[in-house]
Amino acid sequence: MRYYAIGDVHGHLEQLKRAHELIRADIARCGQPAPVVHLGDLIDRGPESRGVIDYLMKGIAAGEPWHVLKGNHDRYLERFYRERITFDPNTRTGLVWFDHRLGGAQTLASYGVEASENRDPAQIQRDAHAAVPEAHIRFIEGLPLCLETEDLIFVHAGIRPGVPMAQQAEDDLLWIRDGFLDDDTDHGRLVVHGHTALEAPEHFGNRVDLDGGTGYGRPLIPALFEGRDAWLLGEGGRSPLLPPEHRLQRGA
Template sequence: MRFYAIGDIHGHLDQLRNAHRLIEEDRGRVRDPDAAVVHTGDLVDRGPDSRGVLEYLISGRATGAPWVVLLGNHDRMFLRFVRDGLAHDPAVRSGKSWLHPVLGGATTLASYGVEAEDGSFEAAIDAARAAVPSDHLAFLAELPLWLETEAHICVHAGIRPGIPLPQQAEEDLLWIRDDFLLETADHGKLVVHGHTALKMPVFYGNRLNIDAGAGYGRPIAPVVVEGRAAWMLTDTGRFPLRAP
């Protein structure tokens, strides 16, 4: 089975478009126009055009593009802020609010024309509810937490080892780090994930991390997965990703 995957986008619409361009070029070379494109979440925050990213993905799926979009922790923070008025996620151990520059929520709201500062929550929530289209919130609210194939599990952050996928906690699927990242045993299926930023996608044998650090100013790096093999897509073609 072949599919394409795009890691954390973080509001970078131009980079997302470029990633899809690279995918379309590879589709043409392998003559597989129907292969799915899996986006592993963190669509919003930090980058300049979170609104544009959501509109691009919503529009593409509406036209029948074979795109799968998963929920990321930043997407959930955005949704909870606007829909539920929650400024803090308990999983953020520092206690920082979603509007803190480190998390990037204010940048997301700015893409909707809303000025917000960390600490000014009530006014920002009211302004966000007036500015964010209802279809954007509905889109985020309906995003799945994972995609499973015969040989793969696609998820935002990772999985808790040894726990069946239907029994995984949402907090782990969106936030887990060391308990998953330090596990070297095979998970039965290759886990394709983002959430932990690197300089480029890295294949570890039991998992493939595709967060290339767009949230920190680095380019989105799309990948193609065929069974247990994976390649990063570049302007010069496929670059093989091999386990150490």
């Protein structure tokens, strides 16, 4: 089975549309449609979080074979809207969601809500209830945490090595770095994730990180997977995304 995948969007609607254009061009060349998996962090930092959610909801409603996973930034919006939570203990920097480095203020601004650390969170939440469509919150609440295939595990942040998928903790699937990024054992399937921003997507042998830093102004680069083989998609078509040992063999 073939799958396309798109990493962290972070409120950059035009980048998301471009990624889908590259996928449509690849489908046109090979003549074989396939599902598209979005790895979460749809919102925050970029200017068009509302537009990103609208775009994905409309595509799914129109019958597009799109899967959308939940990211930790998506959960921020859900929790603030429902419970007025602005801090997640997994944020080791101690930042609250409204801090520009996390991007919650930018997300709420896309709905016309002013959010800052010196405004009363209760008032911000009331404004959010008036401005953010309930359908957007229900969409985020209903997003799955992972998608499993015979060869692949799609997830936002990663998995806890050695723990069966049915027993994985939500916080790990949304936030994990330590214990996953530094683990080089085979997980039985290739883990395809985002969350940890790189200069560009990279294959590490047992996992592929597709967060190429779109939240920091870099391009959103989609990927194609056939079994455990991977390619990145660009204007010139496909380019192989190879694990380290194969890169060495090719003299990369």
